[in-house]
Amino acid sequence: MNILLTGGAGFIGSHTVERLLERGESVTVLDDFNDFYNPALKRRNAAAFAARVRLVEADICDADALRLVFHAGRFDAVVHLAARAGVRPSIRQPLLYTRVNIGGTHNLLELAREFGVKKFVFASSSSVYGINQKVPFAEGDPIFQPISPYAATKLAGEALGHVYHHLHGLDVVCLRFFTVYGPRQRPDLAIRKFTEAIAAGQPIEMYGDGATRRDYTHIDDILQGVLAALDRPFGCEVINLGESRTVELRELVRLIEKELGRSATIQSLPTQPGDVPLTYADITKARRLLGYKPQVPIEEGIRRFVAWFKSQT
Numbered sequence: 001m002n003i004l005l006t007g008g009a010g011f012i013g014s015h016t017v018e019r020l021l022e023r024g025e026s027v028t029v030l031d032d033f034n035d036f037y038n039p040a041l042k043r044r045n046a047a048a049f050a051a052r053v054r055l056v057e058a059d060i061c062d063a064d065a066l067r068l069v070f071h072a073g074r075f076d077a078v079v080h081l082a083a084r085a086g087v088r089p090s091i092r093q094p095l096l097y098t099r100v101n102i103g104g105t106h107n108l109l110e111l112a113r114e115f116g117v118k119k120f121v122f123a124s125s126s127s128v129y130g131i132n133q134k135v136p137f138a139e140g141d142p143i144f145q146p147i148s149p150y151a152a153t154k155l156a157g158e159a160l161g162h163v164y165h166h167l168h169g170l171d172v173v174c175l176r177f178f179t180v181y182g183p184r185q186r187p188d189l190a191i192r193k194f195t196e197a198i199a200a201g202q203p204i205e206m207y208g209d210g211a212t213r214r215d216y217t218h219i220d221d222i223l224q225g226v227l228a229a230l231d232r233p234f235g236c237e238v239i240n241l242g243e244s245r246t247v248e249l250r251e252l253v254r255l256i257e258k259e260l261g262r263s264a265t266i267q268s269l270p271t272q273p274g275d276v277p278l279t280y281a282d283i284t285k286a287r288r289l290l291g292y293k294p295q296v297p298i299e300e301g302i303r304r305f306v307a308w309f310k311s312q313t
Contacts, residue, residue, distance in 0.1 A: 002026045003230075004075045006060055006108065007082030008053075009033060012123070012222065013134075014045035016079060019223050021052055028054040030066075031137075037187050045184060058278050060104030063111075065099065070115045077119035077230060078112055080105065083153075086188060087127060088149035088272055101153035102160070109164045119171045121229050122161050124180040126153035126215065126242065136282040136294040139176070139238045147276065158238060165236035169307050171308045173229040178242030178281045181301060182219030183308035189251075191216075191302070193258050195309050198264045212248035215242040215279045218296035218304075228290035242281025243294045255299060259306035 003020060007013040008029030020027050029046065033039045046055060054073075060067040060082050083101050084090065090097040105122070112120050129137045130145035146152045161172040185192045199203045225241040253264050286292035296304070 001076045005079045006030045009042035010047040011186050013081045014086050015219050022060050030056045033058045051144045063107045067155045070111045074288050079121045081123045085179045087148040087150050094149040097149050097153050102156045106155040113168045122174045124174045124176045128155045136280040138282040149178045174238045176240045178215040178217045180222050201269040203265040207269050212249050213246035213278045215281045218301040219295040239286050240281040244281050244283045246280050247298050253300045
C-alpha cells in the first residue's frame with residue numbers, strides 16, 4: 001500500500017511510520033517541523049526512518065505544495081495525524097488552530113478526492129466530547145458541548161470527513177484518541193512533564209485538586225487501532241480508541257513516583273479553562289469493528305515510559 005502520513009515526525013506519527021515500514025508499506029511522510037515544541041525532537045524522530053521513506057517538509061495549509069505531493073505519490077491512503085495540538089494553547093491561538101486543523105484537513109480531503117485516494121484515516125480526539133455527562137463516552141453520544149477551540153476543530157474535521165464520504169464516496173475513519181502516552185511523548189504533556197520534573201527534583205504543577213480522571217492510552221494500543229482502521233473498509237465511521245479505564249491524576253503521579261523511586265513536590269494551581277474533569281472511552285465499537293483489544297494497562301505503560309526516559313538521560 002502507498003500511504004501519505006501527515007505529522008509523521010511527531011510522537012504518534014513517528015511510531016506509526018515505524019509500524020507501517022515493518023509491514024512493508026511504502027510511506028511518504030509529511031511534516032512542517034513547526035515550533036509548537038522543540039523541532040529538534042521531531043527531526044531526531046524522523047532521522048530514524050528518513051532513509052526508508054520519502055520525507056517532505058511542508059505545511060498542510062499550503063494547498064499548492066500538497067498538490068505536488070499528491071501528484072507524485074499516487075496514494076492509496078492518507079493517514080492524517082498532523083494538527084495543532086493541545087487544549088490550552090488553542091485558547092491562546094484559536095485562529096491558528098482553525099486555520100491548520102480545519103483548513104489543512106479540508107485541503108487534504110479535497111486532494112484525496114481529486115487524486116482518487118480510496119482511504120482517509122483522521123486522528124480526532126476525546127476532547128470532542130467536552131463536558132459530556134454520560135460515561136463512558138460512546139460514539140453515538142450527542143457532542144454539542146466542546147469547551148475548547150481545539151475540540152471544536154476536531155469536530156469540524158470529522159464533519160468534513162463525513163461530507164467527503166457522502167458526496168464523493170471517500171472511505172473515512174475518524175479515530176477519537178484518548179490521552180495517548182508512551183516513548184517520545186510530546187514534552188508538553190503531563191506524563192512527560194511530571195517525569196522530567198520529579199527526576200530533576202523540581203515541583204510539578206497540578207491543576208485543580210488532582211481528582212480529574214483520564215483514560216490514558218498507550219501508544220502500542222493506539223497503533224493497533226490505527227492499523228486495523230487502515231486495513232478495513234468502513235464507508236464512514238467514528239471510533240473511540242482508549243483503554244476504557246480512568247486513572248485519577250493523583251494516582252498517575254504516584255505511579256511515576258514509584259517507577260522513578262523519588263517523591264514529587266506538588267505545586268497546586270487553579271483548574272485551567274478548557275480542561276474537562278473526565279475522559280472515559282466506551283470501546284465496544286472498536287472491539288466490534290477493529291478487533292481492538294488494549295494490551296497495556298497504565299501500570300505497565302508507566303513502567304515502559306520511565307524506562308525509556310531513563311535511557312534518554
